[in-house]
Amino acid sequence: xxxxxxxxxxxxxxxxxxxxxxxxxxxxxxxxxxxxxxxxxxxxxxxxxxxxxxxxxxxxxxxxxxxxxxxxxxxxxxxxxxxxxxxxxxxxxxxxxxxxxxxxxxxxxxxx
Amino acid sequence: xxxxxxxxxxxxxxxxxxxxxxxxxxxxxxxxxxxxxxxxxxxxxxxxxxxxxxxxxxxxxxxxxxxxxxxxxxxxxxxxxxxxxxxxxxxxxxxxxxxxxxxxxxxxxxx
Numbered sequence: 774x775x776x777x778x779x780x781x782x783x784x785x786x787x788x789x790x791x792x793x794x795x796x797x798x799x800x801x802x803x804x805x806x807x808x809x810x811x812x813x814x815x816x817x818x819x820x821x822x823x824x825x826x827x828x829x830x831x832x833x834x835x836x837x838x839x840x841x842x843x844x845x846x847x848x849x850x851x852x853x854x855x856x857x858x859x860x861x862x863x864x865x866x867x868x869x870x871x872x873x874x875x876x877x878x879x880x881x882x883x884x885x
Numbered sequence: 886x887x888x889x890x891x892x893x894x895x896x897x898x899x900x901x902x903x904x905x906x907x908x909x910x911x912x913x914x915x916x917x918x919x920x921x922x923x924x925x926x927x928x929x930x931x932x933x934x935x936x937x938x939x940x941x942x943x944x945x946x947x948x949x950x951x952x953x954x955x956x957x958x959x960x961x962x963x964x965x966x967x968x969x970x971x972x973x974x975x976x977x978x979x980x981x982x983x984x985x986x987x988x989x990x991x992x993x994x995x996x
Contacts, residue, residue, distance in 0.1 A: 817928075872933065
């Protein structure tokens with residue numbers, strides 16, 4: 774089992790719809806959770822981070838964290854073609870390590 | 886805004902050459918990282934550093950070496966480049982538990 778798992782996709786949604794991206798992690802002591810967007814040929818850029826259970830909203834993006842079930846999700850409302858990219862989930866492990874574990878990413882396609 | 890720089894952005898080089906990929910950040914971050922990523926594939930951590938004079942190997946076996954003599958600078962060196970080293974190399978930095986900021990990457994092609 775990988776430490777951070779994501780469905781590779783592609784996830785296709787029509788323009789204006791809600792895109793839901795999921796990520797599960799294996800280290801129960803994980804402390805910090807991040808969503809990055811990566812366009813083809815570019816470097817990852819941070820969209821959101823979340824540290825506490827519950828929802829965190831920023832514009833069209835909502836991150837959801839459930840530590841008991843060990844999953845974190847990203848919702849994109851009113852999806853736009855410009856949201857088409859690969860979305861990487863990253864998890865900061867238990868204290869004592871400075872490594873961030875990245876998932877393989879979910880490729881999102883927003884259809885105009 | 887994140888200020889992390891990588892040079893060169895693109896490099897095409899012959900087999901056996903020694904190369905150094907540069908990474909600098911102006912944010913004063915104590916932690917820096919090197920990742921390798923093939924097109925459409927996942928990020929692989931190859932080296933990281935907690936601070937000056939502190940470096941560790943990552944999860945992906947790599948023939949490269951790194952050094953951290955100054956906080957802002959974290960160069961990666963390949964003593965003898967091979968075609969299998971062809972990839973994109975991404976540098977990142979962060980402070981504490983905060984998010985990592987990524988540089989623009991170096992796309993390396995070894996002929």
